[in-house]
Protein backbone atom coordinates (compact mmCIF):
# COMPACT_ATOMS: atom_id res chain seq x y z
CA UNK A 1 0.00 0.00 0.00
CA UNK A 2 1.32 3.45 -0.87
CA UNK A 3 0.76 6.36 1.45
CA UNK A 4 0.45 9.81 -0.16
CA UNK A 5 3.51 11.96 0.50
CA UNK A 6 1.55 15.07 1.40
CA UNK A 7 -0.63 13.40 3.99
CA UNK A 8 0.53 14.06 7.56
CA UNK A 9 2.88 11.63 9.24
CA UNK A 10 1.13 9.35 11.67
CA UNK A 11 2.05 9.84 15.34
CA UNK A 12 1.31 7.64 18.32
CA UNK A 13 -1.98 9.40 19.02
CA UNK A 14 -3.26 8.66 15.49
CA UNK A 15 -1.88 5.12 15.17
CA UNK A 16 -3.54 3.22 12.34
CA UNK A 17 -5.31 -0.07 12.95
CA UNK A 18 -3.60 -3.20 11.60
CA UNK A 19 -3.85 -3.45 7.83
CA UNK A 20 -5.42 -6.43 6.09
CA UNK A 21 -3.88 -7.23 2.71
CA UNK A 22 -5.52 -5.34 -0.14
CA UNK A 23 -8.08 -7.33 -2.15
CA UNK A 24 -6.42 -9.06 -5.08
CA UNK A 25 -8.94 -7.85 -7.67
CA UNK A 26 -8.40 -4.06 -7.48
CA UNK A 27 -8.36 -2.53 -10.97
CA UNK A 28 -5.04 -0.88 -11.80
CA UNK A 29 -6.64 2.30 -13.15
CA UNK A 30 -9.64 2.48 -10.80
CA UNK A 31 -10.55 5.30 -8.42
CA UNK A 32 -12.84 3.76 -5.82
CA UNK A 33 -13.34 0.08 -5.02
CA UNK A 34 -16.06 -1.19 -2.74
CA UNK A 35 -16.21 -4.77 -1.56
CA UNK A 36 -19.11 -6.45 0.25
CA UNK A 37 -20.18 -3.26 2.01
CA UNK A 38 -22.82 -3.95 4.64
CA UNK A 39 -24.68 -1.64 7.02
CA UNK A 40 -27.24 -2.73 9.58
CA UNK A 41 -29.50 -0.59 11.71
CA UNK A 42 -30.06 -3.00 14.56
CA UNK A 43 -31.94 -5.90 13.00
CA UNK A 44 -32.86 -3.93 9.91
CA UNK A 45 -30.64 -4.10 6.86
CA UNK A 46 -29.44 -0.80 5.38
CA UNK A 47 -27.39 -2.27 2.55
CA UNK A 48 -25.77 -5.66 2.09
CA UNK A 49 -22.67 -6.96 0.34
CA UNK A 50 -22.43 -4.12 -2.15
CA UNK A 51 -19.43 -4.50 -4.45
CA UNK A 52 -18.39 -2.21 -7.31
CA UNK A 53 -15.50 -0.32 -8.88
CA UNK A 54 -15.55 3.27 -10.07
CA UNK A 55 -13.15 4.73 -12.62
CA UNK A 56 -11.86 8.30 -12.94
CA UNK A 57 -14.36 10.45 -14.83
CA UNK A 58 -17.14 7.88 -14.51
CA UNK A 59 -20.62 8.75 -13.22
CA UNK A 60 -22.35 5.92 -11.38
CA UNK A 61 -26.06 6.24 -10.65
CA UNK A 62 -27.64 4.37 -7.77
CA UNK A 63 -31.36 3.88 -8.29
CA UNK A 64 -34.14 2.06 -6.51
CA UNK A 65 -37.42 2.73 -4.76
CA UNK A 66 -37.68 4.47 -1.40
CA UNK A 67 -36.09 2.38 1.36
CA UNK A 68 -33.94 0.32 -1.03
CA UNK A 69 -30.72 1.46 0.65
CA UNK A 70 -29.44 4.14 -1.71
CA UNK A 71 -28.76 6.80 0.90
CA UNK A 72 -27.36 4.26 3.33
CA UNK A 73 -24.87 3.15 0.70
CA UNK A 74 -23.89 6.74 -0.07
CA UNK A 75 -23.49 7.53 3.63
CA UNK A 76 -21.43 4.39 4.12
CA UNK A 77 -19.15 5.42 1.25
CA UNK A 78 -18.62 8.88 2.70
CA UNK A 79 -18.16 7.70 6.27
CA UNK A 80 -21.40 9.20 7.55
CA UNK A 81 -22.68 5.86 8.84
CA UNK A 82 -20.62 3.11 10.43
CA UNK A 83 -20.25 -0.02 8.37
CA UNK A 84 -20.76 -3.53 9.70
CA UNK A 85 -18.67 -5.24 7.07
CA UNK A 86 -16.85 -4.86 3.81
CA UNK A 87 -14.13 -2.61 2.51
CA UNK A 88 -13.79 0.83 0.94
CA UNK A 89 -10.62 1.48 -1.02
CA UNK A 90 -9.51 4.64 -2.77
CA UNK A 91 -6.74 5.17 -5.32
CA UNK A 92 -4.74 8.24 -4.29
CA UNK A 93 -3.50 10.57 -7.06
CA UNK A 94 -0.15 9.89 -8.71
CA UNK A 95 1.14 13.21 -7.25
CA UNK A 96 0.72 11.65 -3.84
CA UNK A 97 2.50 8.46 -4.78
CA UNK A 98 -0.48 6.65 -6.29
CA UNK A 99 -1.72 3.26 -5.17
CA UNK A 100 -4.76 2.09 -3.24
CA UNK A 101 -5.47 3.00 0.36
CA UNK A 102 -7.97 1.26 2.59
CA UNK A 103 -10.16 4.04 3.97
CA UNK A 104 -10.95 2.01 7.06
CA UNK A 105 -7.35 1.57 8.11
CA UNK A 106 -6.20 5.13 7.38
CA UNK A 107 -5.78 7.28 10.46
CA UNK A 108 -8.63 9.72 11.00
CA UNK A 109 -6.54 12.85 10.15
CA UNK A 110 -5.33 11.29 6.91
CA UNK A 111 -8.80 10.16 5.96
CA UNK A 112 -10.27 13.58 6.69
CA UNK A 113 -7.61 15.39 4.69
CA UNK A 114 -8.09 13.04 1.79
CA UNK A 115 -11.84 13.51 1.81
CA UNK A 116 -11.57 17.29 2.15
CA UNK A 117 -9.08 17.52 -0.69
CA UNK A 118 -10.27 14.86 -3.13
CA UNK A 119 -13.98 14.38 -2.45
CA UNK A 120 -17.10 16.51 -2.55
CA UNK A 121 -20.49 15.71 -1.06
CA UNK A 122 -23.60 17.40 -2.40
CA UNK A 123 -26.56 16.87 -0.11
CA UNK A 124 -30.18 16.77 -1.17
CA UNK A 125 -30.97 19.70 1.12
CA UNK A 126 -28.61 22.64 0.60
CA UNK A 127 -28.91 23.51 4.30
CA UNK A 128 -27.00 20.29 5.07
CA UNK A 129 -24.11 21.27 2.82
CA UNK A 130 -23.96 25.06 3.18
CA UNK A 131 -23.19 27.34 6.07
CA UNK A 132 -26.29 29.47 6.10
CA UNK A 133 -24.88 32.06 8.50
CA UNK A 134 -22.01 33.15 6.24
CA UNK A 135 -22.03 34.82 2.83
CA UNK A 136 -22.13 33.03 -0.52
CA UNK A 137 -18.52 34.08 -1.10
CA UNK A 138 -17.42 32.66 2.23
CA UNK A 139 -19.24 29.41 1.48
CA UNK A 140 -17.09 29.03 -1.62
CA UNK A 141 -13.91 30.39 -0.02
CA UNK A 142 -13.93 28.26 3.12
CA UNK A 143 -12.98 24.95 1.47
CA UNK A 144 -10.05 26.72 -0.21
CA UNK A 145 -8.94 28.11 3.15
CA UNK A 146 -9.29 24.68 4.72
CA UNK A 147 -6.71 23.50 2.20
CA UNK A 148 -4.32 26.35 3.02
CA UNK A 149 -5.35 29.27 0.75
CA UNK A 150 -4.69 32.57 2.54
CA UNK A 151 -4.67 35.33 -0.10
CA UNK A 152 -7.96 37.18 0.28
CA UNK A 153 -7.93 38.61 -3.26
CA UNK A 154 -7.34 35.18 -4.83
CA UNK A 155 -10.01 33.54 -2.74
CA UNK A 156 -12.54 36.23 -3.62
CA UNK A 157 -11.72 36.05 -7.29
CA UNK A 158 -12.10 32.25 -7.28
CA UNK A 159 -15.43 32.68 -5.47
CA UNK A 160 -16.57 35.15 -8.14
CA UNK A 161 -15.46 32.75 -10.87
CA UNK A 162 -17.46 29.94 -9.31
CA UNK A 163 -20.55 32.09 -8.80
CA UNK A 164 -20.38 32.77 -12.52
CA UNK A 165 -19.97 29.07 -13.33
CA UNK A 166 -23.06 28.19 -11.32
CA UNK A 167 -25.03 31.09 -12.78
CA UNK A 168 -25.32 33.24 -9.65
CA UNK A 169 -24.92 37.00 -10.21
CA UNK A 170 -21.59 38.32 -8.86
CA UNK A 171 -23.33 41.04 -6.85
CA UNK A 172 -24.81 38.31 -4.64
CA UNK A 173 -21.36 37.37 -3.33
CA UNK A 174 -21.86 39.02 0.05
CA UNK A 175 -25.45 37.83 0.51
CA UNK A 176 -26.40 35.05 2.90
CA UNK A 177 -27.54 31.79 1.26
CA UNK A 178 -30.83 32.00 3.13
CA UNK A 179 -31.75 34.91 0.87
CA UNK A 180 -31.33 32.61 -2.18
CA UNK A 181 -33.98 30.46 -3.87
CA UNK A 182 -33.77 26.67 -3.44
CA UNK A 183 -32.22 26.26 -6.88
CA UNK A 184 -29.61 28.96 -6.19
CA UNK A 185 -28.76 27.38 -2.84
CA UNK A 186 -28.23 24.07 -4.56
CA UNK A 187 -25.99 25.69 -7.18
CA UNK A 188 -24.02 27.40 -4.41
CA UNK A 189 -23.62 24.06 -2.66
CA UNK A 190 -22.25 22.62 -5.89
CA UNK A 191 -19.77 25.51 -6.20
CA UNK A 192 -18.66 25.00 -2.58
CA UNK A 193 -17.98 21.35 -3.36
CA UNK A 194 -16.23 21.80 -6.66
CA UNK A 195 -14.06 24.85 -5.97
CA UNK A 196 -11.21 22.71 -4.63
CA UNK A 197 -11.13 20.58 -7.80
CA UNK A 198 -12.11 17.23 -6.25
CA UNK A 199 -11.68 13.96 -8.13
CA UNK A 200 -14.84 12.36 -6.83
CA UNK A 201 -18.22 13.81 -5.92
CA UNK A 202 -21.11 12.14 -4.13
CA UNK A 203 -24.58 13.52 -4.75
CA UNK A 204 -27.74 12.53 -2.93
CA UNK A 205 -30.85 13.37 -4.95
CA UNK A 206 -29.25 16.60 -6.20
CA UNK A 207 -32.46 17.81 -7.81
CA UNK A 208 -34.91 16.48 -5.22
CA UNK A 209 -37.37 19.01 -3.90
CA UNK A 210 -36.86 21.48 -6.77
CA UNK A 211 -39.44 22.58 -9.34
CA UNK A 212 -39.27 20.70 -12.62
CA UNK A 213 -37.98 23.72 -14.60
CA UNK A 214 -35.32 24.43 -11.95
CA UNK A 215 -34.35 20.74 -11.98
CA UNK A 216 -33.73 20.75 -15.71
CA UNK A 217 -31.40 23.75 -15.46
CA UNK A 218 -29.53 22.28 -12.54
CA UNK A 219 -29.11 18.96 -14.31
CA UNK A 220 -27.65 20.69 -17.35
CA UNK A 221 -25.27 22.57 -15.11
CA UNK A 222 -24.18 19.44 -13.22
CA UNK A 223 -23.69 17.52 -16.43
CA UNK A 224 -21.60 20.34 -17.93
CA UNK A 225 -19.38 20.69 -14.85
CA UNK A 226 -18.87 16.95 -14.45
CA UNK A 227 -17.84 16.69 -18.12
CA UNK A 228 -15.65 19.78 -18.05
CA UNK A 229 -13.81 18.76 -14.88
CA UNK A 230 -13.62 15.06 -15.76
CA UNK A 231 -15.16 14.31 -12.38
CA UNK A 232 -16.09 10.89 -11.14
CA UNK A 233 -19.42 10.90 -9.35
CA UNK A 234 -21.74 8.63 -7.42
CA UNK A 235 -25.27 9.95 -7.74
CA UNK A 236 -28.21 8.63 -5.77
CA UNK A 237 -31.56 9.28 -7.37
CA UNK A 238 -35.01 7.78 -7.40
CA UNK A 239 -35.61 9.59 -10.69
CA UNK A 240 -34.71 7.45 -13.67
CA UNK A 241 -34.74 10.50 -15.96
CA UNK A 242 -32.01 12.06 -13.82
CA UNK A 243 -30.10 8.78 -13.92
CA UNK A 244 -30.44 8.58 -17.69
CA UNK A 245 -29.15 12.11 -18.14
CA UNK A 246 -26.21 11.99 -15.76
CA UNK A 247 -25.01 8.44 -15.22
CA UNK A 248 -22.76 6.35 -17.43
CA UNK A 249 -23.50 3.26 -15.41
CA UNK A 250 -26.29 2.26 -13.03
CA UNK A 251 -26.67 0.05 -9.99
CA UNK A 252 -30.24 -0.90 -9.13
CA UNK A 253 -30.91 -1.54 -5.45
CA UNK A 254 -33.71 -3.47 -3.83
CA UNK A 255 -34.00 -4.15 -0.11
CA UNK A 256 -30.40 -3.11 0.44
CA UNK A 257 -28.90 -5.29 -2.28
CA UNK A 258 -27.73 -4.55 -5.81
CA UNK A 259 -29.99 -6.55 -8.09
CA UNK A 260 -28.73 -5.30 -11.44
CA UNK A 261 -25.95 -3.13 -12.77
CA UNK A 262 -24.65 -2.13 -16.16
CA UNK A 263 -24.40 0.69 -18.66
CA UNK A 264 -27.25 3.15 -18.15
CA UNK A 265 -28.89 2.68 -21.54
CA UNK A 266 -28.60 -1.09 -21.28
CA UNK A 267 -30.21 -1.21 -17.84
CA UNK A 268 -33.01 1.21 -18.69
CA UNK A 269 -33.74 0.01 -22.23
CA UNK A 270 -33.28 -3.70 -21.65
CA UNK A 271 -33.71 -4.40 -17.94
CA UNK A 272 -33.07 -8.01 -16.99
CA UNK A 273 -34.11 -8.23 -13.37
CA UNK A 274 -37.88 -8.28 -12.79
CA UNK A 275 -37.51 -5.51 -10.20
CA UNK A 276 -35.71 -3.25 -12.69
CA UNK A 277 -38.42 -4.04 -15.22
CA UNK A 278 -41.02 -2.86 -12.71
CA UNK A 279 -39.01 0.28 -11.93
CA UNK A 280 -38.62 1.12 -15.59
CA UNK A 281 -42.26 0.51 -16.36
CA UNK A 282 -43.08 2.91 -13.49
CA UNK A 283 -45.21 0.33 -11.75
CA UNK A 284 -43.27 0.91 -8.56
CA UNK A 285 -43.57 4.13 -6.63
CA UNK A 286 -39.98 5.36 -6.62
Ligand SMILES: Nc1ncnc2c1ncn2[C@@H]1O[C@H](COP(=O)(O)OP(=O)(O)OP(=O)(O)O)[C@@H](O)[C@H]1O
Nearest residue numbers: 041044045046065066067068069070071072073238
Ligand atom coordinates in the same frame (compact mmCIF):
# COMPACT_ATOMS: atom_id res chain seq x y z
N1 LIG B 1 -31.13 5.87 10.76
C1 LIG B 1 -31.79 4.74 10.49
N2 LIG B 1 -32.21 3.93 11.48
C2 LIG B 1 -32.87 2.77 11.23
N3 LIG B 1 -33.16 2.33 9.99
C3 LIG B 1 -32.78 3.10 8.96
C4 LIG B 1 -32.09 4.35 9.15
N4 LIG B 1 -31.83 4.89 7.93
C5 LIG B 1 -32.34 4.04 7.04
N5 LIG B 1 -32.91 2.96 7.64
C6 LIG B 1 -33.53 1.80 6.98
O1 LIG B 1 -32.59 1.28 6.06
C7 LIG B 1 -33.25 0.91 4.86
C8 LIG B 1 -32.64 1.68 3.68
O2 LIG B 1 -32.97 3.06 3.83
P1 LIG B 1 -32.34 4.22 2.93
O3 LIG B 1 -32.76 5.53 3.50
O4 LIG B 1 -30.92 3.96 2.74
O5 LIG B 1 -33.10 3.97 1.56
P2 LIG B 1 -33.25 4.93 0.30
O6 LIG B 1 -33.29 4.05 -0.87
O7 LIG B 1 -32.23 5.99 0.36
O8 LIG B 1 -34.69 5.56 0.56
P3 LIG B 1 -35.17 7.07 0.30
O9 LIG B 1 -35.07 7.29 -1.18
O10 LIG B 1 -36.57 7.07 0.81
O11 LIG B 1 -34.25 7.95 1.09
C9 LIG B 1 -34.72 1.17 5.07
O12 LIG B 1 -35.32 -0.05 5.51
C10 LIG B 1 -34.74 2.21 6.15
O13 LIG B 1 -35.94 2.11 6.90
